[in-house]
Amino acid sequence: MTANRKFEEITLSSESVFKGRIISLQVDQVQLPNGGTASREIIRHPGAVAVIPLLEDRMIVVEQYRKPLEKSQVEIPAGKLDPGEEPLQAALRELEEETGYRSEHVKHVSSFYTSPGFADEIIHLYVAEQLVKGEARPDEDEFLECEAITLEQAQQYIREGRISDAKTILAVYAWQLYKLTGQI
Structure with missing residues (x-):
C-alpha cells in the first residue's frame, strides 16, 4: 500500500x-x-474565495453579522463560487460586490480546506493591490460595512475577537509577512 x-x-x-x-x-x-x-x-460545499485587498498601508475589511456566531465579525471580502465559476473571477466579483473596489493586480496566495474533518469546503485566497474605488453591490441579504484598517488595528481586532475566522487571521499574518519580506 x-x-x-x-x-x-x-x-x-x-x-x-x-x-x-x-x-x-x-x-x-x-x-x-x-x-x-x-x-x-x-x-x-461548492468552494469559496477570499481576497486580501491592500490599499497603500491598509487592508480593506467588511464587518457583518454572522448568525452561527450570534455576533458581528470583521473579515476580508469572501464568498462562495457560483456553478462553473473560476476562482479568480469569483474573487474579483466578491471584491467589487462587498467593497466597491476593483483591481487588475490580483495574485493567488493559497488554497486551503476550512474543516477537513467534516467538510470539503476549499477557499482560494488572493491578494489584490492597486485598488480602484467603485460602488459596492452587496447581495440583497448582505448587510455590511467596509473599513480600511492598519496592520496594528487588525492585530488588535484579533486580540479583541472582532476578527476570529481562520481566513481573515491567515490574511493578517500573510499581510504581516508581506510587509516584512515583500513576498506573500
Missing part, C-alpha cells in the same frame, strides 16, 4: 440527509484501514 493511501477509508454507502442553497449533508458508512466500519457526517 502506498503511503498516501494507507489511511484511506472506502465508502460502503452514502445517504443524502439535507440539500440546501449553499451546503448539503451526507452520512457515509466507511470501511476503515483496519477492516472495521464507521459513520462519517460530511458537509459538501
Whole structure:
C-alpha cells in the first residue's frame, strides 16, 4: 500500500440527509484501514474565495453579522463560487460586490480546506493591490460595512475577537509577512 493511501477509508454507502442553497449533508458508512466500519457526517460545499485587498498601508475589511456566531465579525471580502465559476473571477466579483473596489493586480496566495474533518469546503485566497474605488453591490441579504484598517488595528481586532475566522487571521499574518519580506 502506498503511503498516501494507507489511511484511506472506502465508502460502503452514502445517504443524502439535507440539500440546501449553499451546503448539503451526507452520512457515509466507511470501511476503515483496519477492516472495521464507521459513520462519517460530511458537509459538501461548492468552494469559496477570499481576497486580501491592500490599499497603500491598509487592508480593506467588511464587518457583518454572522448568525452561527450570534455576533458581528470583521473579515476580508469572501464568498462562495457560483456553478462553473473560476476562482479568480469569483474573487474579483466578491471584491467589487462587498467593497466597491476593483483591481487588475490580483495574485493567488493559497488554497486551503476550512474543516477537513467534516467538510470539503476549499477557499482560494488572493491578494489584490492597486485598488480602484467603485460602488459596492452587496447581495440583497448582505448587510455590511467596509473599513480600511492598519496592520496594528487588525492585530488588535484579533486580540479583541472582532476578527476570529481562520481566513481573515491567515490574511493578517500573510499581510504581516508581506510587509516584512515583500513576498506573500
